[in-house]
Amino acid sequence: MEQHAVEQHGKAEPTGLDVVVTTMASDSHTWNLVFLQLLLEELGHRVTNLGACVPDELLVAECRRIEPDLIVLSSVNGHGFNDGLRVIEALRARPELVRTPTVIGGKLGISGSGTPARHRALMAAGFDGVFEEGGSVLDFQSFVGSLPAGSVARALPAGSGVLL
Template structure:
């Protein structure tokens, strides 16, 4: 997200998703909202994953999901958010309800099990969405199940 300059969380998520058989386009840190939306429109991913570790994920996430859901072609794309979403600690049920009501399909706040995220991803249909190779520059197998934008 635009305010989050951390990258290790994105690398971890990319590796996890690739391990699960998905192609990943990792846009990196500090991605402006407009760039995120334009890349999602261009790539047409099967899943959008937003991650934050700076504690501003909740506020950034509310802004970003509004922009994504305002695009007709992205309105139904599964989109999740996770990480450190607030500075007052994790586990705020009001924060989770608010993000879900705003349009997220899943909220995986710090402290929640990676198994929950794996289960969510595993339940998604593999549609073979159009994707770009991961930003690390290595080619991904053509047999990868779907495209995830990170």
């Protein structure tokens, strides 16, 4: 059987998002990042995984360099709420990142998940979605699917639900 090479013609634009996936400085967990990376890649997105224990300055610098369509912060150690408040302030302080959709999820506190006050505080601080442990992966997929690629000037739905 003869095989033929497939040639692409024209200038088709990629349809997926450029996504940065990371933990914060205090979180050394990596399996959550591997899961998120594989999930997002399966959905057709390009992922830069910054890894675990990422210092705030490095996270901001890499996001400025990459100019992602979405930033996903994941926490498993229970310090995500406090770390997240600090990180979102640093991200939103940069004019080029102020409108970049940014979500946080996972185990965000040590006193259980899903507290409405914690969710409201993170959203008020500047997150576009909060996905706490015990939620549905479908909620996260739906949020990601609502984002157009290549544009950070967009209105965003509020998130709820998945372990990031």
